[in-house]
Amino acid sequence: MDMHTVVVGTSGTTAEDVVAVARHGARVELSAAAVEALAAARLIVDALAAKPEPVYGVSTGFGALASRHISPELRAQLQRNIVRSHAACMGPRVEREVVRGLMFLRLKTVASGHTGVRPEVAQTMADLLNAGITPVVHEYGSLGCSGDLAPLSHCALTLMGEGDAEGPDGTVRPAGELLAAHGITPVELREKEGLALLNGTDGMLGMLVMALADLKNLYTSADITAALSLEALLGTDKVLAPELHAIRPHPGQGVSADNMLRVLAGSGLTGHHQDDAPRVQDAYSVRCAPQVNGAGRDTLDYAAVVAGRELASSVDNPVVLPDGRVESNGNFHGAPVAYVLDFLAIVAADLGSICERRTDRLLDKNRSHGLPPFLADDAGVDSGLMIAQYTQAALVSEMKRLAVPASADSIPSSAMQEDHVSMGWSAARKLRTAVDNLARIVAVELYAATRAVEIRAAQGLSPAPASQAAVDALRAAGAEGPGPDRFLAPDLAAADTFVREGRLVAAVEPVTGPLA
Numbered sequence: 316m317d318m319h320t321v322v323v324g325t326s327g328t329t330a331e332d333v334v335a336v337a338r339h340g341a342r343v344e345l346s347a348a349a350v351e352a353l354a355a356a357r358l359i360v361d362a363l364a365a366k367p368e369p370v371y372g373v374s375t376g377f378g379a380l381a382s383r384h385i386s387p388e389l390r391a392q393l394q395r396n397i398v399r400s401h402a403a404c405m406g407p408r409v410e411r412e413v414v415r416g417l418m419f420l421r422l423k424t425v426a427s428g429h430t431g432v433r434p435e436v437a438q439t440m441a442d443l444l445n446a447g448i449t450p451v452v453h454e455y456g457s458l459g460c461s462g463d464l465a466p467l468s469h470c471a472l473t474l475m476g477e478g479d480a481e482g483p484d485g486t487v488r489p490a491g492e493l494l495a496a497h498g499i500t501p502v503e504l505r506e507k508e509g510l511a512l513l514n515g516t517d518g519m520l521g522m523l524v525m526a527l528a529d530l531k532n533l534y535t536s537a538d539i540t541a542a543l544s545l546e547a548l549l550g551t552d553k554v555l556a557p558e559l560h561a562i563r564p565h566p567g568q569g570v571s572a573d574n575m576l577r578v579l580a581g582s583g584l585t586g587h588h589q590d591d592a593p594r595v596q597d598a599y600s601v602r603c604a605p606q607v608n609g610a611g612r613d614t615l616d617y618a619a620v621v622a623g624r625e626l627a628s629s630v631d632n633p634v635v636l637p638d639g640r641v642e643s644n645g646n647f648h649g650a651p652v653a654y655v656l657d658f659l660a661i662v663a664a665d666l667g668s669i670c671e672r673r674t675d676r677l678l679d680k681n682r683s684h685g686l687p688p689f690l691a692d693d694a695g696v697d698s699g700l701m702i703a704q705y706t707q708a709a710l711v712s713e714m715k716r717l718a719v720p721a722s723a724d725s726i727p728s729s730a731m732q733e734d735h736v737s738m739g740w741s742a743a744r745k746l747r748t749a750v751d752n753l754a755r756i757v758a759v760e761l762y763a764a765t766r767a768v769e770i771r772a773a774q775g776l777s778p779a780p781a782s783q784a785a786v787d788a789l790r791a792a793g794a795e796g797p798g799p800d801r802f803l804a805p806d807l808a809a810a811d812t813f814v815r816e817g818r819l820v821a822a823v824e825p826v827t828g829p830l831a
Contacts, residue, residue: 320344321419323426323441325352327627328419330619333524336444337416343441345426345434352428353437356635360431363641364390364506371643372510372633373431378461378729394509398475401468401513404456409466411481413747414449416521417463418470420626421512429629430511431641436502439474446497447483448473450490458728459649459739461632463518466740471512476501507633515630516649522743523622523656527615529750530659532817533757534612535830537666538571539819540760541604542578543782544673547767549684550597551586552579560605567612570831572605577827578785583777584768598682600672607669611662618655625652649739653722656742663749664714667756671711674704674760677767685774690766690797697800700763703807707759710752717749758810761819765789769796781826788822789813 321332324346335341363370369384376383377397385393422440425432450473456465472478476491494501502508545552555576560569579585596602633643678700680688691699721742727734765786768778778786790796793809813819824830 322346323349323423325349325427327427328423330524330527330622330626333416333419333521333626334528336419337412337521337525340415340447343419343422343444345437345441349426349428349437350434353426353432353434356428356431357433359635359639359641360507370633370641373506373641377510378732381732390506391504394504394506395475397509397513398468398471398504399477401464402472402478404453404465404469406454409452409454410747411449412525413518413522414452414466414470415444416525417452417466417518418444418450420517420521421467421470421515423626424515424517424629424631425511427629429634429636430631431507431635432511433505433508436474436504436508436512439499439502442497442499443473443494446493446499448490448493448497448499449481451479451481451487454744457518457740458726458733459516459519459653459737459741460647460733460735462513462515462630462647462649463740464513466518467513467515471504471509474502474512475504511631514632514647516625516647516652516739517630519649519652519656519737519739519743520622520625522747523618523652523659524626526656526659526743526746526750527619527622529754529815530615530663532820533663533750533753533814534571534608534615534666535574536757536761536814536817536819537608537670538574538604538830539578539781539785539823540670540757540764541571541601541608541673542575542779543764543768543785544677544760545575545597545601545604546579546582546584546778546782547677547686547764547771548597548601548673549584549586549771550601551594552576552582553586554597554602555579555605565606565609565613567616568605568609570612571608574827574830575605577830578781578823579779580781580827582779582782584771584779598672598676600669600676604669604673607665611666614658614662618659621651621655649737650722653737653739653742656739656746657718657720657722660714660720660742660746660749661718663746663753664711664718667711667714667753670756670760671704671707674700674707674763677763678704683767686767686770690763690770692797692799699800700766700803703759703762703803706807707756710756710759714749714752714756717745717752721745754815755807755811758814759807761785761789761814762794762807762810765794766797773797781823784822784826785819788818792818
């Protein structure tokens with residue numbers, strides 16, 4: 316557990332705080348201002364609950380049943396019932412970090428003072444996070460509108476001491492037992508509180524934030540592997556010149572070109588050994604790497620803007636306004652988040668595709684400019700990296716399927732009251748798979764490119780100092796270099812871990828300086 320503390324106030328949170336709590340177990344604390352805002356909003360809800368006029372979420376049913384006025388003696392049951400009935404997810408369990416992100420982001424909105432939840436409920440939410448208690452949430456159930464209803468309901472069920480949850484030791488137990496073991500009293504929900512715990516984009520937003528953190532590392536890693544492949548293919552680095560990218564000023568393109576140029580600084584391979592097979596231009600997968608990688612970077616930047624806006628938002632229905640009104644709204648609709656989740660799946664698929672094309676070029680003796688077939692030690696006796704490229708191609712094909720947008724596939728629900736939904740949760744779930752696959756694809760290119768660079772070095776050609784640093788670090792991580800065929804899966808797994816943990820970037824930066 317990361318023991319630094321994230322303070323939750325009234326004005327949102329940061330992506331860094333989401334990652335710290337969700338992924339690294341940082342502690343959570345409510346600010347004094349948040350407690351005051353919670354108490355003030357609750358006074359408004361209590362006053363409305365005492366009036367005879369029906370108020371949605373306070374003294375009425377929900378969704379298509381909102382027309383029924385609920386009498387005071389049934390309102391606690393109403394709030395319990397919405398949680399129990401909406402906790403209807405099915406399928407495999409969702410990852411612990413996703414559920415912690417979901418819980419933390421719901422707490423962020425509750426702490427804004429716009430939901431009408433009592434301070435003690437918010438404190439119990441923080442207590443669960445700090446105790447390392449993670450509700451069991453399943454894969455299927457959210458349509459991304461009204462937010463991530465079903466996943467959030469499973470979390471609210473744990474607050475009530477019901478359902479199942481995972482303890483800090485990883486054991487799944489009845490939630491009531493876990494709360495008792497940690498001295499946490501289950502909450503008894505009052506007017507509006509059950510509804511307020513369910514109405515948000517918190518699941519899809521948390522997954523977006525974590526995907527952006529992972530993709531930032533993978534895009535920098537892909538700049539490095541593209542540079543290594545260019546070098547191993549005896550390509551020219553002239554296409555990376557800053558003045559060429561200045562006349563097409565997409566920001567990400569310039570960043571990727573600069574990253575590649577710095578990795579290749581001092582190379583004895585680039586652009587100097589084309590006498591046997593002269594080339595006017597390198598293939599698109601080599602020459603256009605900054606354009607493709609850069610366009611993806613720009614998409615990440617846009618997605619980060621959307622995430623930042625959502626992190627600053629208070630998403631609930633109805634909401635408590637500072638002037639005392641409690642108003643219905645549609646802010647729970649996940650469209651803004653769903654769209655960028657789909658955009659990221661598209662650019663991740665395209666990045667994987669261009670990585671695979673460079674890998675294939677490295678392995679093809681007719682296009683690799685003097686490298687042995689499949690980078691094999693004794694081609695024919697050895698198959699080299701032939702099947703590593705098959706694996707990479709299979710991953711790329713899966714990435715293309717995952718790039719099909721979820722957000723374009725609304726399906727009506729709740730007796731046509733909720734007749735247009737975002738499918739943002741589904742977009743987020745497939746993006747997580749895409750990000751995992753992209754790390755593997757980049758790792759295969761890295762493994763092939765480093766082997767090719769080492770073969771060039773054995774031919775008497777000197778790689779760039781940063782390239783050599785990448786080779787040395789990867790070998791130290793357990794992915795072996797050229798030689799006769801051996802059990803390949805462990806080497807690829809080592810390369811995968813090396814890339815996804817950011818160790819490729821860390822290996823070259825002492826030579827290149829910080830890469831963007």
